[in-house]
Amino acid sequence: MTDLDVWQERARAWLASVEPEFGLRARAGLTQDEDLALGRRYMAAKHEAGFSGITIPIEFGGQGLSPLHKVLFDTLEAKAAMPIGYFGVSTAMPLPILIRYCDDKAWVRERVVAALRGEEIWCQLFSEPAAGSDLAGLRTKAEGGEQGWTINGQKLWTTFAQYSDYGILIARSDPTVPKHKGLTFFWVDMKAPGVTVRPFRLANGDIQCNEVFFDDVAVADSQRLGPIGGGFSVAMATLMIERYAASDADGFGPSIGAFVEMLRPLTINGKPALKDGRVRSVIARNHALRQGLDSIRRRAMLAMEAGMEPGPEGALNKLFSVRSRQKLSELALDLQGSAGLAYTEGAYTKADWASSWIGAPTMRQAGGADEMLLNTIAEKILGLPQDHRPDKGVPFNQIPA
Amino acid sequence: MTDLDVWQERARAWLASVEPEFGLRARAGLTQDEDLALGRRYMAAKHEAGFSGITIPIEFGGQGLSPLHKVLFDTLEAKAAMPIGYFGVSTAMPLPILIRYCDDKAWVRERVVAALRGEEIWCQLFSEPAAGSDLAGLRTKAEGGEQGWTINGQKLWTTFAQYSDYGILIARSDPTVPKHKGLTFFWVDMKAPGVTVRPFRLANGDIQCNEVFFDDVAVADSQRLGPIGGGFSVAMATLMIERYAASDADGFGPSIGAFVEMLRPLTINGKPALKDGRVRSVIARNHALRQGLDSIRRRAMLAMEAGMEPGPEGALNKLFSVRSRQKLSELALDLQGSAGLAYTEGAYTKADWASSWIGAPTMRQAGGADEMLLNTIAEKILGLPQDHRPDKGVPFNQIPA
Amino acid sequence: MSILYDEGQQAMAEETRRVLAARTDRARQLELLDRCGEWDETFWTTAVDQGWTALAVPEAFGGLGLGLIELGLVAQEAGRVVSGAPFLTYGHGAVCALLASEDEGLQSTWLPRLAKGEVKAAVAFAEESSPMQPHPSVEFRGGKLQGAKSGVAGGLAADIVVVSASAAEGPVLVLVEAGDVLERRAIRSFDNSRLFADMIFDGSPARVLVSGDAADEAALDIQAQMAVLAAHEQAGGAEAAMQAARDYALERRAFGQPIGAFQSIKHRIAELYGLVEIARANCIHAAARQGRGDFLEAAACARLSAIEAYDMATRDAVQIHGGSGVTWDGGLHLHMRRARSLAIELGNALFWEDLLAIELTGVAA
Amino acid sequence: MSILYDEGQQAMAEETRRVLAARTDRARQLELLDRCGEWDETFWTTAVDQGWTALAVPEAFGGLGLGLIELGLVAQEAGRVVSGAPFLTYGHGAVCALLASEDEGLQSTWLPRLAKGEVKAAVAFAEESSPMQPHPSVEFRGGKLQGAKSGVAGGLAADIVVVSASAAEGPVLVLVEAGDVLERRAIRSFDNSRLFADMIFDGSPARVLVSGDAADEAALDIQAQMAVLAAHEQAGGAEAAMQAARDYALERRAFGQPIGAFQSIKHRIAELYGLVEIARANCIHAAARQGRGDFLEAAACARLSAIEAYDMATRDAVQIHGGSGVTWDGGLHLHMRRARSLAIELGNALFWEDLLAIELTGVAA
Secondary structure, three states: OOHHHHHHHHHHHHHHHHHHHHOHHHHOOOOHHHHHHHHHHHHHHHHHHOOOOOOOOHHHOOOOOOHHHHHHHHHHHHHOOOOOHHHHHHHHOHHHHHHHHOOOHHHHHHHHHHHHOOOOOEEEEOOEOOEOOOHHHOOOEEEEEOOEEEEEEEEOOOOOHHHOOEEEEEEEOOOOOEOOOOEEEEEEEOOOOOEEEEEEOEOOOOOOEEEEEEEEEEEOHHHEOOOOOOHHHHHHHHHHHHHHOOOOOOOOOOOHHHHHHHHOOOEEOOEEHHHOHHHHHHHHHHHHHHHHHHHHHHHHHHHHHOOOOOOHHHHHHHHHHHHHHHHHHHHHHHHHHHHHHEOOOOOOOOOOHHHHHHHHHHHHHOOOOHHHHHHHHHHHHOOOOOOOOOOOOOEHHHOOO | OOHHHHHHHHHHHHHHHHHHHHOHHHHOOOOHHHHHHHHHHHHHHHHHHOOOOOOOOHHHOOOOOOHHHHHHHHHHHHHOOOOOHHHHHHHHOHHHHHHHHOOOHHHHHHHHHHHHOOOOOEEEEOOEOOEOOOHHHOOOEEEEEOOEEEEEEEEOOOOOHHHOOEEEEEEEOOOOOEOOOOEEEEEEEOOOOOEEEEEEOEOOOOOOEEEEEEEEEEEOHHHEEOOOOOHHHHHHHHHHHHHHOOOOOOOOOOOHHHHHHHHOOOEEOOEEHHHOHHHHHHHHHHHHHHHHHHHHHHHHHHHHHOOOOOOHHHHHHHHHHHHHHHHHHHHHHHHHHHHHHEOOOOOOOOOOHHHHHHHHHHHHHOOOOHHHHHHHHHHHHOOOOOOOOOOOOOEHHHOOO | OOOOOOHHHHHHHHHHHHHHHHHOOHHHHHHHHOOOOOOOHHHHHHHHHOOHHHOOOOHHHOOOOOOHHHHHHHHHHHHHOOOOOOHHHHHHHHHHHHHHOOOHHHHHHHHHHHHOOOOOEEEEOOEOOEOOOOOOOOEEEOOEEEEEEEEEOOOOOOOEEEEEEEEOOEEEEEEEEOOOOEEEEEOOEOOHHHOOEEEEEEEEEOEEEEEOHHHHHHHHHHHHHHHHHHHHHHHHHHHHHHHHHHHHHHHOEEOOEEHHHOHHHHHHHHHHHHHHHHHHHHHHHHHHOOOOOOHHHHHHHHHHHHHHHHHHHHHHHHHHOHHHHOEOOOOHHHHHHHHHHHHHOOOOHHHHHHHHHHHHHOOOO | OOOOOOHHHHHHHHHHHHHHHHHOOHHHHHHHHOOOOOOOHHHHHHHHHOOHHHOOOOHHHOOOOOOHHHHHHHHHHHHHOOOOOOHHHHHHHHHHHHHHOOOHHHHHHHHHHHHHOOOOEEEEOOEOOEOOOOOOOOEEEOOEEEEEEEEEOOOOOOOEEEEEEEEOOEEEEEEEEOOOOEEEEEOOEOOHHHOOEEEEEEEEEOEEEEEOHHHHHHHHHHHHHHHHHHHHHHHHHHHHHHHHHHHHHHHOEEOOEEHHHOHHHHHHHHHHHHHHHHHHHHHHHHHHOOOOOOHHHHHHHHHHHHHHHHHHHHHHHHHHOHHHHOEOOOOHHHHHHHHHHHHHOOOOHHHHHHHHHHHHHOOOO
16 A cells, blocks of 8 residues: 555544535535534634645644645545535635735745634635626726725625624725736735625525625725735636636545435336436447546546646536536436435535536536636647637726726 | 429429439539539439529520429439539529629520530639638729729639639629728620639548639629629629529438437447437438428428518528538448448549538538528527627728738 | 428417516526425526416317427427426327317316416326336226336326226226325436426226227327427427527637637537538427327437537537536536436437338337 | 556657658548449558558467557547447457367468458348348358358458358357358448448358357457447547547637637637547446447447547537538548447447446346
């Protein structure tokens, strides 16, 4: 066994030991508040066990290990269905950005440890009503300068802002230059005067996204991350951090194995469903697709292990796996007939077909819409031209709304 | 029976009477030249029987009947697999354009009758190497003016130019104005000095398309059709004439019935192919699609019969039917296994799966590529914006090549 | 032959659309999603007031004596606004079952009341994952029913239920007065206003409508007629979702232009237009073939293309709407949910593929 | 676990690509389409000269002792240029069959000659529309074969043929020296350099390689190994078609810009990239699993995703090329034809879906 194998076995053993306390069964029937409280206890336990902040440097309270360690742990953790959703954004993007761009290292270490232990939560204030795929089109204003800033505007889609203590924020500090160039990055105190958080409900019933309003919110220049006008590249660095996040060839829906087991007792026109050519085709093709994505992921891990940069094909996972999940989930409901009509709001998407189905469109938006992923593949990997963008090079305040 | 029914019965009877002489069996094994000769005899017979030029006014040698008569006849004629391909372009677009734009009516009548009888063939000189979907990007030059014109340049994809006596041609008479505006329309004598025709072979082996070179070809101003600089609208009028052409929900490939009969003796994994859920699904879904297209066509005919304009959904036929034909043909070959490997070049596409398969991509280009049809539907029917066209409004000679 | 809607039919479609647009309330529809056992009473009283319940009932029983074409027109408009009650389709199923019966007493008791919208009906054919059964497990003996039916749409509110059952002499269709003679187990669903229930019959008294081979034939015809109505609803819903995508693509801007100028968006909407028109053409054709030898084939075509159109239209419309496609209040998920419930009710696509394949090949699966 | 190609393997792939690019001639390939019974001798001599025929033959028999991974690398490059002969894949099938045999005489006669490329082999399992048979209709009695096999790739040129047959004691795999002991009926095909033939055995002498259950097992393993090689060819062909579309989209201009700037084009190419990478990942994985318990499953995944990728890539690449995609001389139809012939050879997608479904569910169709 390699060191990595030993470490992975240790992680597996620890997760197994705490699964009864924190896993899927323990969470069943909890309200979101209760689940969050359980999640905070899990995060604290994980930190004590030494599996928190795997890629974060030791001097900031992390483990200082490789991205590969993180991928391995995240995969095992996802299987156990631990209550980690509330801390996903919090620990993934804001902490590395703070470490990289914030000068007060002692303060950063305090924040990192508190976030890793689930005591504090961070959110990411990026998207706006008029700036989703086109992030650089954002309108939230940051006025002022080195003497201090005032923030006004509205963010949207801010995940778990309702529980957040802090956030990282991108705002427009100069509307007279082209849209990518007038942006500046900050961290903000979500409890500061003038910050209003309004949770709203998603199509699947979840209440995890928020509108966040900034009404003359004062922010010190020491809260600025990166240079004035350099916000877009900080945001891009933030989004790049997601790249090696645990990917799931099932698109975070149920597995093909679960599909097969669901079908085993069912009939189609009086014959076993698993004998029907259409069903067999769906099983075979979706399995082949997901196996391919899995093989891509495993090769990427081998490359990382060998100290090489993994190939760009890792970008395919979300695009292909979530579409597979969407159609497979629709079919799973249809094949169950009357039993497919039942619905339990909030059921775990990896174990429940209706939940998987109704949440799939959200996954096709989160972390880059399909169309943006296709553009990225076409432009960055295949060298195809950017499509027409009439606002290119135009000062922001001269772009028609 | 309505008058129309009576007429249709008469057409059906006549076609049945000549099918032994001209139909699929009579054509089997003929070379293209022999088939063309047979086609000319068929056209003469059709003219004598009074089924030629159905929508062309009586004074020009046609029948002066409605588009509905034409649709009905064309549908019956296509079923009989008569040798009419060589005359399809010839009689569809050039003749109505001559009638509309040419002043010497006696001469036009002579040409119309000769074309309807298969004695003369016309071609349509539109596409160029750098102007396919983007027709207005053409580069063939027409220099001169009312004292006479000189044509230089190259056309491409000219169907049956190798057999043509005349052609209608669009050329650039003024490169200093935006690209749609500097075009002028002519008829040309394909036997004139300076015209060179080079047939080339298509992927399916057919030799029906040509490159046509114009090398200082003299054309009288009396051969101009429409005003100087008005060529694009004449070309658009030409293309619109195709709109009511007989459409085929099978995409001019074999029918679902033929698919079923082909499968009847076959097995999949030792079981009858027609009992396999995948095969049943393909049969059912493609039939449902094609039935929908058929219903759309029949409603359009009823609307025409009632003197109303048919709905825009008629534009869907080619897009949907040819894609259905393409995938069904692939599957037909696959399901036949070893027998699907055999291939006879030039077999009739409505009766032969390999021929249907290999010819399908050409059908997806001819008469407007899928992408252009989707643009047309999106813009003309749904009111969506035109996509970005950097050459819009730019003088032709300032557009980068 | 297919048909063109005549002027009266067109006027009726327009009036239906106008009335439904005025009386539909998205907020109320969203609330219904959270409430099991409730329906949109405004929609239902509108349907009754407008005489939609009487459309396809013969004049002799107080109806208007029209048929599937007119009812289909209404269903299409109801689908467009994601109507909040399933009673029109299943009421028609009950009307068909009564008309297939030779029991004039039952006909004169129930048809006038169905025409007036005084009673709500459900049709209970499905058992577990199977939409119809050659040999239903529900038994009919000595005038009483024993057994269970699954996922009955409208089941939570129905006054009368048409049930397929097995009797000693073969298959039967029977009529049950719901009242308190049966146990209804509510299914909490993703589309609660469909009022899904499992029904348990434990000696419930029932009256025979049709028996023997005629019962099987009637059941298939009733299923096909209801499926044609559902297909109209699906086509209407698909068109509404397609139009929502079109409108959003015109209004929403990104990178300095309306997103409808990006081909990935505009071509997708054009494809949806095609699927909607193909489904609609099949629906109109099927409605016009009711009573003919090829009706089942036409119904299957309508059903299959309508399922495909609604699924694709909701998937793509939600995707084109980006984040706003997945908010609760945006309400596009009403279409997404309805696409799924209508795809399951009355038999899924595989069921109809098999029926159509039998019609086209003569070979059973 | 999957594998990363090591440096030696990567160098081999690059060298193979370089050699094939230098020795492939599109005009010659197009001419072969019109000629039944001919193949690209330049490709074949290159394969022999480069030692590709020896790659997966054990060192004891004059081979290099490598395996499916290396042969797959070559197959991928051969697929990229639509190679003009089928002998590598079917030669490997014969090597596998000989290795499965316990007949050292046959092994020492044929394996060295196969390694040197002195003989060409075919594998005849298919009968009519069925790629493999539980009970072949070809019979083996008294050392002689009787019956017919269909659509044997390479059949028109093979010196030896591995045949599945039924003997008194059960299934057998036998070896036939082609010579003049069998009748070959040439199939004029859309992809003539595959050298398809129907083979009629009328008392042809044959030698047993494997018999009984071991013969069935060996046949399935041989079929899977050949399918993995075909999948590599398909993935290579799909990538080449995708790259041709990409290059054309960069070069061809319409409406004042490269057509690759239109999302309908660029997104389609991006989707193809995804399908190609997924197929390639499955191919590499399958090659690395040869000999393991999950090899059949991995082979089926590779085969299914490679068929899909090549079909989609040729369909879309041809479409993106517009008119120039459908000219004879443009040659893109070489890929279109090869996509079809490779999809049919070695069992179509339905065959592999069923095999994979059995592996995943334990339930036969």
